[in-house]
Amino acid sequence: MSVLRNIKSLAPLLDRVLVQRIKPEAKTASGIFLPEAAVKEQNEAQVLAVGPGLLDRDGKRIPMGVTAGDKVLIPQFGGNAIKVGEEEYTLFRDHDILAKIKE
Template identity: 60%
Template sequence: MSAIKSIKSIAPLFDRVLVQRVKAQAKTASGIFIPEANVEKLNEAKVIAVGPGMSTQDGVKVAVSVKEGDKVLIPSFGGSPLKVSGEDYLLFRDAEILAKIQE
């Protein structure tokens, strides 16, 4: 299996959503660095790419509920992990995404 060279080469299918988890601060407000092992993973992620959506049995197209660039809440566990150019990404189904974060 060949290595994936760029995240731009990943195009989610159906109702899949490709996200990248937001990295937690590794430094406190007072400037103290926290060891990476002690930094808690956040459930916040940025949407990188979305699939075209699914079709119902009647042939009606149901679009994905998020778009590229949205910030979302994802479950603590689940998703399909993907590593591209040393960066970690996750693939979720649209229905697995918990919420969209309004800014």
């Protein structure tokens, strides 16, 4: 069994999307540090990599809804968790991504 040493060596297949949750701010705008219990895990994530997409009945590639670099809204639960060192990542299917966040 090989250990994944670098997340960049992971290429999602088919309609899978590799994301990393955006960590919530532990400090308010005025500089007050929040206790860990008060900081709720956010459903926002950064897309790191996407698969090529599924094939339709005619063998044509169905385009993905997101691209690497997009900021997205993901479900609170689900996906497949991957841990590389101390960092956590999640693989979702393209249709599980809830929305793209436009900035």
